Amino acid sequence: MNAPRKLKVATTSLAGCFGCHMSFLDIDERLLDLLEFIEFDRSPLTDIKHCGPCDIGIIEGGVCNADNVHVLREFRANCKVLIALGACAVNGGLPAQRNHLDLRDILAAVYVTEEGLAPGTQIPNDPELPLPLNQVHPIHEVVRVDYFLPGCPPSADAIWKFLTDLIAGRTPHLGHGLIQYD
Amino acid sequence: MKNTDAINAVLKRHGNDGTRLMQILRETQEALGWLSPATLTAIAAGVNWPRSRVESTAGFYSFFHTAPLGRYRVLWSDNITDRMLGNMDLMRAMCEKLWLEPGRVSTDGLVSVDTTSCTGMCDQGPAVLVNYRAITHMTTARVEQMVELIHNQTPVAEWPAAWFRIEDNIRRADILLTNAMTPGDALRISFARGSAASATLDEIKKSALRGRGGAGFTTGLKWEACRNAPGHGDKPARYVVCNADEGEPGTFKDRVLLTRQPDLVIEGMTVAAWIIGASKGFVYLRGEYRYLLEPLNAVLARRRQQGLLGENILGREGFSFDIEVHLGAGAYVCGEESALIESLEGKRGVPRNRPPYPVTNGFLNQPTVVNNVETFAAAALVAKNGGDWYRGFGTAKSSGTKILSVSGDCVQPGIYEYPFGVTVRQVLEECGARDTQAVQVSGPSGICLNRDEFDRRIAFDDVPTAGAFMIFNQQRDIFEVVRNFVHFFAHESCGFCTPCRVGTTLLKNLVDKIADGNGTRTDIDEIFHLNRLLQTTAHCGLGHTACNPLLDTLEKFRPAYERRLNLLKFVPAFNLDAALSQARQMTGRDDAGAHLEAAQ
């Protein structure tokens, strides 16, 4: 009998700090066990720039700018299953703490009225730069999301339990100690 | 200081009694324009209440403002019937002429324009309240004149008197509205039945009269329960309260009853007082009917002179009863009887946990009867003519008549009194409704009937109603009707319980999403999910019935939703391209990368 096909997994960090990715790496040597069952597509681990057809997409971070929207849509279009990994993807997290401020005030404060700015400083308007959204959004407000794994970051054990459940064909269940919001 | 004098005068008029806080706040605001932080502090000191409790009450009601809203406060009634008569276009025109955004105050602090929940002028809309005075039949010409008057700072009291004329529009009258009873007759005949009030209570019970406010509780049983309930504490008492908080959108029959038959209503209250043993009563009049306060007070004064109120009524030793009119301040939830009592006590209009019910623990924790305006008027007729006579009208299970407030798509909107059992079709024919698509009976919290149901009857055992009867013809978009109702409930939720406070807002957002063309099947499923939650876990009837318009019309007018749905499985609830607007504005960019497609 042939060995089962490895599941393709893509990961990315949008408006996040890569802390969830670090926590993912914290599963340590179990990563090798995992690689028996999965292979990575687009991910900071592979440096593949665009997502191909995948079984599982893992999104860290919320949506704070236009580029985040494009990347998130690429993942949704290519991944059978999309997972919101960590507080920022789940509810906006730290970046969303700016949501009660007007973006125009923020840009003006940083690039115009701030003391000590170099002469000629202006709000960056290079078309290469993605524009920020008025507010930061959790990813379920922009695309359909299949699974949520909260935590800031979710612990390595939580990520391990979640992924091994998923790979084994079980609905992921965290239980006390693994489900955490902080 | 002038402000202090004004506040003190109001406080003195109300004996520095905190339970009269609603009246104190309203009269102070009428004198000073708004309720400033210092004003609230002064009032709190005056009634010897913690300031936090005074602020708590002031912040609850739409018609109290703790921020200045201009010397002219224009509020456009925003019931669906006002919308059908073009209120939104007129409000926009007014705002343009005043260089003003709705909800904002003009920079010179002169004027603000906003919407308000139905003001009960649906048969003569579009209607506005200007400084809480009702004006009907708004037109483009009236808007222009009004803007002129505001610009010239003409006092509202000097505006054209014709604008403030409220029509009764009685199109069909029956026993209640044709009645020409001599004031006092119901009392005299009641007294003649015997010195024990139980004889008249028996007549009320025999009449099978049921409450006209919507719930339909048997009046005789309610009065008997209150009569038998012991008073509490060292000052036991019982109270009679007339619920004239007619806040259900599309209802205006109590306004007409209080205009045309105030004696009947007050006599009904007085009979109730005699039966339950009360010496004090209140009419809780909705703030939108502020203009009725002086006429009602005049009727009360006349009845005192006639010996029909006050000490030893009609010479009957020991029977003393008097009535006061209390004004509400823009809160639909106060139509719920326990919320109304909270409001009468000067508090936020939040429905109480029940039991206990008001008949045993009501106003100031004393046994209290709360009935609708129409119920008291009918009770007066029963007291005069007897229960058997009253049962001669209507049907076996629904005795008497029902006054309908007819509005919407018909030739003759207005007041129609029918014996119970009348079919919806007959009402539609007699008011000149053509090509009718749907009728919303009993307001947003009631039932939406489609044309297959027009042979159903207005009666407690078929289509019960508190009185609203809003007609929509084939040209109307039922989805917009529902959307108006969903916004109404979100605005009027008291916020006490989680499901209603948050759920009505989530429902509003979902319906707006569908209106914007971004709704999906998933959103329809979510509406059902939320409605099931509200129906089972909300604290009071507002939350339970807030789902009715959605559930009713999703069942009967599903295409009205479906034709707006997006084919995609998922569409964001917010506009992604608009979410880049502020960054575009600040960077001056408009290239392709500075835009996002709404959905993909």
Added chain:
Amino acid sequence: MSESSSFILDDQEIPFMPGQSVMQAALTAGVFIPHLCYHPEFRPHGSCKLCTVKINGRPATSCTTPAAAGMAVESNTPEILDKRRTLLQMLLVEGNHFCPSCEKSGFCMLQALGYELGVVAPRFSLLYPTRPVDASHPDVLLDFNRCILCELCIRASTEVDGKFVFALSGRGIKKHLVVNAESGKLADTNFSLADKAAQVCPVGVILPKRKGFAVPIGQRRFDAAPISAHVDEFKPVVSAQGERP
């Protein structure tokens, strides 16, 4: 205890004393019913609706419903758990609940109930309200972002402290906590850290200053065992008549 003074809660017989609510009887018997606005030392409020159960097939708030003999009460059923989950999700989107920076994380009942009921996602769009904090008081910080409007601080300040420091203003989704001062600032009230009202917040609104994150993760109140295992801490301290001591 006589045979008649008991009811059935999810197949378990629960004895009760006259005057006890369904919630009080269940907690006394060691059965946890999720709740936020209920507190053993205060009269029931019935606003959060987390404790909704079905009694003889009809939904009811277990903290305000008096126990009666022979009742059939359903609590731990898929249908009711789903409703409780949705109610929690409503509270989570209504306020700004950013647990990673909250001093009450690990002690918070909202969070603990989220864990208990397996709430992993907000489900709805977040409302992100603007709720400035009040840091005016020398000893206490008020972070309104986390307020769930349970009114426990109001009840404690009114009934125990006799100070009326807290009250509600606004209506509906705009309902919010206010303090007893013309300035609107806690520093201008007579609030003190020793007040009962400073001890009862089930979430992270009322916080002592200079005392954050004192307990390491892993040793906090709800770290070791889920909130349902803490049922003894919620047992009523009221007399049989349901009156406060």
